[in-house]
Amino acid sequence: MNVTVRGRTRHYRTVAFDPARNAVRLIEQRLLPHEFKIVATKDFRETAGAIHNMVVRGAGAIGATAAYGLAQGALAFRGHDLPKFRRHVEAVYQTLKAARPTAVDPVNAMNSVRAAMRAGETVEEQQRLALAAAEEFAGEDVAHCEAIGRHGAKLIRPGAKILTHCNAGWLAFVDVGTATAPMYAAQTQGKKFQVFCDETRPRSQGATLTAWELAQQKIPHQIIADNAAGHLMQRGEIDLVIVGSDRTLGRTGEVANKIGTYTKAVLAKRHGIPFYVAIPLSTIDWKLKRGFDIPIEERAAAEVLGAWGIPGDPHSAFSSRHPSRVIRHTYVRVANPASGARNPGFDVTPPELITGIITPVGIFKPKALWGQRHRLGGYVD
Amino acid sequence: MNVTVRGRTRHYRTVAFDPARNAVRLIEQRLLPHEFKIVATKDFRETAGAIHNMVVRGAGAIGATAAYGLAQGALAFRGHDLPKFRRHVEAVYQTLKAARPTAVDPVNAMNSVRAAMRAGETVEEQQRLALAAAEEFAGEDVAHCEAIGRHGAKLIRPGAKILTHCNAGWLAFVDVGTATAPMYAAQTQGKKFQVFCDETRPRSQGATLTAWELAQQKIPHQIIADNAAGHLMQRGEIDLVIVGSDRTLGRTGEVANKIGTYTKAVLAKRHGIPFYVAIPLSTIDWKLKRGFDIPIEERAAAEVLGAWGIPGDPHSAFSSRHPSRVIRHTYVRVANPASGARNPGFDVTPPELITGIITPVGIFKPKALWGQRHRLGGYVD
Numbered sequence: 118m119n120v121t122v123r124g125r126t127r128h129y130r131t132v133a134f135d136p137a138r139n140a141v142r143l144i145e146q147r148l149l150p151h152e153f154k155i156v157a158t159k160d161f162r163e164t165a166g167a168i169h170n171m172v173v174r175g176a177g178a179i180g181a182t183a184a185y186g187l188a189q190g191a192l193a194f195r196g197h198d199l200p201k202f203r204r205h206v207e208a209v210y211q212t213l214k215a216a217r218p219t220a221v222d223p224v225n226a227m228n229s230v231r232a233a234m235r236a237g238e239t240v241e242e243q244q245r246l247a248l249a250a251a252e253e254f255a256g257e258d259v260a261h262c263e264a265i266g267r268h269g270a271k272l273i274r275p276g277a278k279i280l281t282h283c284n285a286g287w288l289a290f291v292d293v294g295t296a297t298a299p300m301y302a303a304q305t306q307g308k309k310f311q312v313f314c315d316e317t318r319p320r321s322q323g324a325t326l327t328a329w330e331l332a333q334q335k336i337p338h339q340i341i342a343d344n345a346a347g348h349l350m351q352r353g354e355i356d357l358v359i360v361g362s363d364r365t366l367g368r369t370g371e372v373a374n375k376i377g378t379y380t381k382a383v384l385a386k387r388h389g390i391p392f393y394v395a396i397p398l399s400t401i402d403w404k405l406k407r408g409f410d411i412p413i414e415e416r417a418a419a420e421v422l423g424a425w426g427i428p429g430d431p432h433s434a435f436s437s438r439h440p441s442r443v444i445r446h447t448y449v450r451v452a453n454p455a456s457g458a459r460n461p462g463f464d465v466t467p468p469e470l471i472t473g474i475i476t477p478v479g480i481f482k483p484k485a486l487w488g489q490r491h492r493l494g495g496y497v498d
Numbered sequence: 499m500n501v502t503v504r505g506r507t508r509h510y511r512t513v514a515f516d517p518a519r520n521a522v523r524l525i526e527q528r529l530l531p532h533e534f535k536i537v538a539t540k541d542f543r544e545t546a547g548a549i550h551n552m553v554v555r556g557a558g559a560i561g562a563t564a565a566y567g568l569a570q571g572a573l574a575f576r577g578h579d580l581p582k583f584r585r586h587v588e589a590v591y592q593t594l595k596a597a598r599p600t601a602v603d604p605v606n607a608m609n610s611v612r613a614a615m616r617a618g619e620t621v622e623e624q625q626r627l628a629l630a631a632a633e634e635f636a637g638e639d640v641a642h643c644e645a646i647g648r649h650g651a652k653l654i655r656p657g658a659k660i661l662t663h664c665n666a667g668w669l670a671f672v673d674v675g676t677a678t679a680p681m682y683a684a685q686t687q688g689k690k691f692q693v694f695c696d697e698t699r700p701r702s703q704g705a706t707l708t709a710w711e712l713a714q715q716k717i718p719h720q721i722i723a724d725n726a727a728g729h730l731m732q733r734g735e736i737d738l739v740i741v742g743s744d745r746t747l748g749r750t751g752e753v754a755n756k757i758g759t760y761t762k763a764v765l766a767k768r769h770g771i772p773f774y775v776a777i778p779l780s781t782i783d784w785k786l787k788r789g790f791d792i793p794i795e796e797r798a799a800a801e802v803l804g805a806w807g808i809p810g811d812p813h814s815a816f817s818s819r820h821p822s823r824v825i826r827h828t829y830v831r832v833a834n835p836a837s838g839a840r841n842p843g844f845d846v847t848p849p850e851l852i853t854g855i856i857t858p859v860g861i862f863k864p865k866a867l868w869g870q871r872h873r874l875g876g877y878v879d
Contacts (some may be wrong), residue, residue, distance in 0.1 A: 324832055380725060383728060422705070435778060451697075453721075456713055458548070
């Protein structure tokens with residue numbers, strides 16, 4: 118999407134490949150929303166480090182980064198010895214896989230690159246095929262998000278007031294995003310609308326990443342405390358909710374997403390407000406039989422007990438103070454020092470609260486996913 | 499309630515009078531939860547300043563502070579000239595009233611002190627009556643909260659897991675509190691239970707004040723993000739919700755309270771979890787006919803866009819670092835610098851979501867308040 122830096126607007130993807138330098142170019146997401154910076158990893162080890170250290174995050178974005186990282190590693194090989202090359206590529210694969218061991222996207226992405234490479238009969242051919250496959254993987258991620266946008270944009274009426282939770286935006290993918298895709302598509306169609314971003318405690322991805330994205334795209338938006346959505350719905354100030362999903366159960370239509378999503382779905386149901394979940398097909402889990410069995414990560418208490426930000430004056434406008442140097446986020450402890458916290462990272466929303474699932478191939482009732490599994494790429498033993 | 503400072507446990511009220519020094523002693527609430535300090539105001543102007551600067555906050559606590567401040571001002575008068583004394587007391591009254599012009603409690607409290615003074619025929623008698631009336635006002639605040647505790651404690655079963663929102667604790671009153679009163683009473687009865695404190699963004703009164711109170715009383719508790727309550731209810735981890743109220747409509751049973759209360763009530767209803775509101779009688783509004791007409795304060799965007807805390811290391815335990823010097827809270831900007839915020843301070847919960855209203859005279863269905871208005875002190879023209 119577009120980013121404006123010092124008055125100049127350019128299109129960026131979260132991750133891109135620089136063939137001249139054999140480098141992976143990434144948005145340094147840890148500096149957002151306070152600074153926009155592109156970093157280039159000079160070898161696959163640096164690329165793995167960027168995944169590990171959360172320079173890049175989000176399912177689609179780390180998948181594409183790993184795919185490019187595998188190609189980058191393959192391209193760095195010198196010589197024509199195919200068995201040696203294969204051992205080298207295997208080492209690159211393992212390094213990138215170990216960077217975020219529980220994530221499934223880097224593995225899927227690299228497997229597609231490796232499968233494409235097999236058609237090559239020489240080192241050089243396999244290197245070329247690796248890069249082409251990585252580019253294809255990234256391009257498909259974008260195409261799927263754009264398709265989500267085309268389907269979802271129909272839901273946005275002129276003047277709509279949309280609520281979103283957390284960040285399922287282009288920063289989490291290669292471009293466009295999922296929950297944001299209908300908004301970006303509707304904007305391109307010339308529709309006017311506005312967005313409320315749940316701040317999404319404890320990590321505040323709504324206040325930081327989603328708000329930054331929407332500001333860059335010049336979409337009118339306001340950040341709200343997670344506590345405020347119910348009141349706004351009660352007063353008729355929200356027409357539509359669109360969120361993303363970390364895992365959607367193809368068999369039941371249950372949706373796992375950032376903690377607080379379930380609460381917004383319950384509120385939307387009470388107020389008769391449509392509640393949509395936008396997902397790429399890769400997040401559908403066709404095997405699990407009950408949402409209750411989705412493991413809910415218990416994250417560090419420090420997230421709930423404090424906040425990360427830039428020290429400043431609450432009484433002055435901050436936009437004029439946006440600095441151009443690298444910023445260090447400061448952690449402040451907000452809570453009582455002697456108290457502990459519970460910090461579940463995700464929750465599960467049942468299908469009866471979900472109006473529809475927006476996918477690249479169309480919008481489906483959550484319980485209709487299973488019947489459509491041939492169209493949605495689901496296969497189950 | 500009890501506070502332990504450097505290993506020594508003592509009982510404190512949020513506000514008390516020191517007759518030897520003619521001083522009002524207050525807990526410096528702006529330093530909580532990071533430091534516990536008592537300040538003594540040496541004259542009524544300092545007492546007014548403490549109300550104005552939020553050294554003391556909460557309906558009952560500022561009421562009692564104003565009552566003591568009026569007595570303090572009256573006691574500072576030298577001489578026997580009654581008309582002159584009356585003019586002096588009027589000036590004290592106006593100064594204290596102006597300290598928090600929209601609050602109703604200081605005015606009600608001071609009116610009761612002034613009414614009691616009228617029985618005195620000399621300056622000295624009126625001075626004595628002023629202090630006695632202020633002490634009586636503070637004592638009644640405590641007695642009412644204790645009565646709420648007696649009624650509410652019956653709702654807490656052994657092993658209960660209770661959710662509360664914001665701070666309707668003893669820090670907001672002279673002692674005991676409202677939403678916390680049943681918990682403190684149940685603890686005295688030897689019941690074991692645990693509490694989840696909603697952090698209560700954007701001002702985090704749950705994470706700071708309520709968590710501090712419960713820790714001082716050694717009640718097991720954990721802070722949760724406002725987003726987490728729905729998930730915990732879904733998993734059967736919450737049995738009971740008790741919150742306070744800023745204003746309860748006697749005619750309709752609607753409850754205005756801190757933003758996010760309505761959301762918790764909607765969630766509790768969905769999960770069949772009892773939802774109680776604990777209130778002193780002074781917060782019942784017998785006149786207003788619709789909750790929709792309660793003005794909802796729109797507060798500063800900076801509250802949503804950032805957080806106040808003590809800089810520290812998120813990876814280390816904080817309890818050992820609790821310092822003994824005066825601490826300055828640091829404001830950090832969390833959100834995207836170019837984004838704005840909506841920040842409604844309160845919301846309104848309809849009676850059908852409320853299991854009962856816990857008052858000093860008993861527990862009532864919200865719609866039964868009107869029929870009980872003779873017992874609840876309601877009179878309407």
